[in-house]
Amino acid sequence: MKQLSQITPSICEIAKWAFTTRRVNRSDVHGLSTQLRHAKAGDLILCEIVEIGHHKKIQLAERRASISYPGDFVVLCLGDRYAPDQFLASAVIDDDLIDLVAGGGVAGRVDAAHEFMDDPTRLKPLGLLTNATGHTINVADYALPALPANDRVTVIGVFGASMNSGKTTAASSLGHGLMRAGYAVAGVKATGTGAFGDFNSFEDGGAPALDFTDVGMATTFRTPLERIEAGFDTLVATAAERGAEVVVVEIADGVFQQETRAIxxxxxxxxxxxxxxxxxxxxxxxxxxxxxxxxxxLSPFAISGMISCSPMAAAEAAEVTGRPILSREDLWSPEVIARHVAPLMRGEPEDVAA
Structure with missing residues (x-):
């Protein structure tokens, strides 16, 4: 395998490693490959930032945002992206420069963009990271051990109409309310694009979090449904093994996104x-x-999200859907949890608030 002569793996020691790479053992990096056109989704790629565009920060593996500068070295994952409010992107390297398609650390080729988006941040791909045997390192190499489905834990799904509909706030608020009601709860992001926002939101609310990057996917767009299903089973079963009685699972994007629709x-x-x-x-x-x-x-037990910020819109929605409209503060309430969520439980913990 051809190796770069000017760029050495030691650059990875000073590079910014993105959130999508957080499970990778950095000591496994032994080389860099120039066979960029053979790269596939999930492969780790060392890049130099050439021009700052829309994404002006990188979400680091340490779960903080780092301001980007031209000349920065970054370790990202090659990946696809589907984001109607931002970019449609493909996991390919077919030019001297590629795009930062997601701040959580996904690089690829932007194929379409929302009219109001700035141009993407541009990157120079320097090489694919390789291990001691010369194989390209992929985030799938560091996935949690596969587990069969767990049928005992309660699973609540959070879906949304679109991006920016309030799914993350709804999911993390539900997790927080379940915790206050006495349940051992965990949060799972089962689909989407790797980023720490959803992950941190769950944990800020008191729910230990897992997401699809834990099962070896930098993004789930264009991923076969069977692999997403297997990842879901492992994430839920892992959460249960760690003590969760209830798992709140957020599904990305809107109901018409192709993976969400298939689910x-x-x-x-x-x-x-x-x-x-x-x-x-x-x-x-x-x-x-x-x-x-x-x-x-299917039928939702309640509606939440951005609509709950407007009393008038909430009243309209309650009238036409016949469903309760729950704000984030409602979801924090043990009484609301007892009324709307407790009846869905597979098993009642002894200390649930009445």
Whole structure:
């Protein structure tokens, strides 16, 4: 395998390692490969930042944001991205420069962008990281051990109408409320693009977090449903092994995103859910979400998200959907948990608040 002569693996020691690489053992890096066109999703790539664009910071493996400067060395994952409010991107290296497509540490080629987006931050790919045997290092090499599905723990799914509908706040608020109600709870982000925002939000609310990067995926866009399902099983079972009685699972993007749609239509994920909380930005989206879920035989126990910030929009949504509209403060309440979530439980802990 051809090795770079000017750039050495020692540069990785001073590089900024992104959140998507957080499980990688950095001492495993022994070389750099120039076979960039053979790279695949999840492969680790050393890049130099050439021009700052939309993403002006890198989310580090240490779970803090680092301001980016031209000339910075960064270790990222090659990956696809689907973000209607930002970029559609592919996990390919077919030019001298590539794009930073997600601040959590995903690089690739931007194929389309929202009209109001700035140009992406541009990167010069320097090489794929290789291990002692010369194989390209991939985040999948560091995935949690696969586990079979756990049928005892309660699983609550959080879906949304779109990006920025309030899913993360709804999910973390639900986790916080469950904790206050006396449940041992964990948070899981099962699909999406690797970033620490959702992860930190769960843990800030008191719920230990896991996400798809823990099962070897930098992103889940264009990932086969079977692999997403296996990752979901492992994440839920791992959370249960660590003591969770209830697992709150956030599913990324909106109900029409291709992986989310596949999950809802036919998957072991949808079949495993004991309840669904739906996040929506407005009353029409709330009605649309309830309608879409009904078509696949599902029904949310409540609606939350951005809509709950507006008393008028919440009243409209409650009228047309017949579902309670729960704000984040509502979801924090043990009384609300007892009324709306406790009936969904597979098993009652002894110390649940009445």
């Amino acid at each position: 809802l239509q036919s998957s072991c994920i949808r079949d495993r859910l004991d309840g669904i909380l739906f996040a929506a930005p407005d009353a029409l989206s709330a009605l649309g979400g309830v309608t879409v879920l009904k078509r696949v035989g």
